[in-house]
Amino acid sequence: MLHELSIHTGKSGQLPTIARRFAEETLPLRRPLGGTFRGAWTAEFGLLNSLFTLWEFADAADQQATAAGLIETPDWMSHARSLTPLLDGIRTFLLKPHRPIVRRPDESRMYDFRIYDIKPYHADEYAQLFAGVMPVREKHSKNFCVWTSIADNAHRVVHLWGYDDPDQRLRVRAAVAAEPEWKAFVANVFPLIVKQRSSLLRPVPNLVEPSVQP
Numbered sequence: 541m542l543h544e545l546s547i548h549t550g551k552s553g554q555l556p557t558i559a560r561r562f563a564e565e566t567l568p569l570r571r572p573l574g575g576t577f578r579g580a581w582t583a584e585f586g587l588l589n590s591l592f593t594l595w596e597f598a599d600a601a602d603q604q605a606t607a608a609g610l611i612e613t614p615d616w617m618s619h620a621r622s623l624t625p626l627l628d629g630i631r632t633f634l635l636k637p638h639r640p641i642v643r644r645p646d647e648s649r650m651y652d653f654r655i656y657d658i659k660p661y662h663a664d665e666y667a668q669l670f671a672g673v674m675p676v677r678e679k680h681s682k683n684f685c686v687w688t689s690i691a692d693n694a695h696r697v698v699h700l701w702g703y704d705d706p707d708q709r710l711r712v713r714a715a716v717a718a719e720p721e722w723k724a725f726v727a728n729v730f731p732l733i734v735k736q737r738s739s740l741l742r743p744v745p746n747l748v749e750p751s752v753q754p
Contacts, residue, residue: 541596542603543578543687545633545698548591554626555582555589559744561623562591567747569619574606579645580747581653586739589628592653594645600690603634635687635698638667639674643684646743648702651684652709656697657735663688663695666732670697673725680712695734706740 550558559582571577575595583590597603610616658666667688674683682702689696703709716722 541598541637542600542690543635543637543685544575544595544597544603545635545687546593546595547587547631547633548593548623549587549628549630550589550591550626551628552589555591558591558623558626561626562593563744563747565619566623569616570610573610573613573616575603577747578641580744581645581651581741582744583653584650584740584742586653586737590739591744592741596641600634631692633687633689633698634691636690638671638686638688639683641685643682643702645684646745646747648682648743649705650703650709651741651743652701652703653739653741654699654701655737656699656733657693658695658697659732659734660695662732663697666697666729669725669729670699673721676719676721677716679719680715681708700741709740 548558559580562580567577567580575597578594578596580594581592583592597606610620656666667686670686674686677683684700684702686697686699688694689698701709703712
């Protein structure tokens with residue numbers, strides 16, 4: 541399985557229009573052309589003016605075939621180019637999920653999107669250590685998914701967490717930090733981390749069809 545996460549960065553003031561057009565125009569046109577839509581979020585803090593979209597594919601060949609098919613679809617290309625005046629750029633991550641997605645992308649009111657750049661050739665080690673402590677971490681809040689990157693920067697771990705609001709996030713992080721198993725995990729992984737970044741996201745609601753819900 542492979543996930544494609546695209547971050548569409550809009551020009552100042554254009555994010556509401558980009559999100560509206562994604563729901564009303566982009567998604568209905570894009571869905572039949574390959575992949576399974578897994579969610580969309582807009583950034584409230586961090587990577588501002590950005591729409592995050594997540595698609596799932598069986599494997600890299602499936603993703604590449606879909607990408608090639610999009611380019612060959614005139615209606616899609618016409619629509620995609622109509623969005624160009626609204627955008628400063630699009631950045632795409634190809635990600636290997638380390639657990640299945642079992643939650644709706646709009647199940648929580650906000651999400652903490654975290655990118656950790658890891659020392660070269662240690663991303664899988666970090667992800668395995670993270671998997672070992674996940675039962676302790678999820679006592680406090682639920683994970684949407686954990687990935688390692690297989691394109692752009694391959695030495696990267698990405699994860700997404702759902703919360704009710706920013707106050708709950710602060711309470712959860714304080715409670716997790718007090719767990720002995722988490723303290724041991726932190727001691728093991730901090731030497732592996734080069735850089736950490738975080739954005740708080742708001743889900744674009746009512747976009748997941750019943751047939752593709754986790």
